[in-house]
Amino acid sequence: MTKLPPRLDIRNLKRSFEGRVVVDDVSLTIEPGQVTCLLGPSGCGKSTTLRMIAGVDMQDSGQIYVDGKLICDTVFRIPPERRNTGLMFQDFALFPHLSVAENVAFGLSGSRSEKAARVRELLGRVGLARFEESYPHELSGGEQQRVALARALAPRPRLMLMDEPFSGLDNRLRDEIRDETLDVLKQEDTGVLLVTHEPDEAMRMADEIALMRAGKIVQRGAPYNIYNAPRDKEAVGFFSDINVIDGVVRGALTDTPFGQFLAPGVPDGQAVEIVIRPQHFKIDFDRDGRGPDPTPSDGAAARGVVERARFMGNESLVEFRMDHDGSKLRVTVPNVFLPSVGKALWLSIRRDRCFVFPKVA
């Protein structure tokens, strides 16, 4: 069986504004039914990438293909309305003077009965069948969002482009609408590119995350892989708080107060950073000034004094001032663990959960 072309295939997209490169050689493919989240900090070029794919901005170089067909390069350009893409933005702007059904039917062609059938199908799918005759101002924010989704999906776009589409919703509603949206998109087999700066949203929605920084896609992969095999310190830090311990490599090992860490392939004398998420420490009690014995999986323990302890709901956050160098480490513990300030405890680091990266000057 011949493989179908990807829903979206962008190759080497570049865009500069006033001489500053904002999108720098971005390439990406999205398969039918796949949700890819373009995740990155504010200003890294996510929206600009999306706008070029939508056709409301034009790249300086590079090509965009939808279903294997070229829709835009530097000389050829199909206008936005003929790109077979649906758009959903944060301000989902329904037409206020049109009913819900008319809003959803807006971009549809075909006979009156065909249009009515498609509108009914989609409103049913997003759970708003009973609001057909209502007007946008009569609906809640979440309901309006679902109408916007139905409207974007009505013409059966091959590709859906979404720019922070849920950020206008309050927390609880956001989770619900996100899950519903995902279900509907999967049923329609649409390829989805969703722009977000929220790691939680990307983890929740994405089949694949494309991590973007300073105009470049620095890592792509399934959420599990991006979280557990990050390519650098910034990629770890994008998903959670981090602690960093400095070291220098000698014979593929780094000596630290927490014992030795493997640094395979790193040359002697190279400075490295050992990066640990707050939930990956082990805490032991002090036994007359001594901690637990070293183990291969947790290394040696180092002593610190509790500076602050706070209950956060699902977990407790404990901040330590370390004896060996006065540095601060942030540790989280499930449930309630609130040692008193000034108490000495021993910390060790799970070797399978930390990352060792060469230090970038």
Ligand SMILES: Nc1ncnc2c1ncn2[C@@H]1O[C@H](COP(=O)(O)OP(=O)(O)OP(=O)(O)O)[C@@H](O)[C@H]1O
């Ligand atoms: N039309 C424009 N003219 C000049 N500069 C622009 C233009 N559009 C975007 N930029 C700049 O390009 C950079 C990237 O903007 P972009 O909106 O793509 O970032 P983003 O990653 O989507 O950020 P956010 O999450 O804040 O929306 C920013 O520094 C922005 O100021």
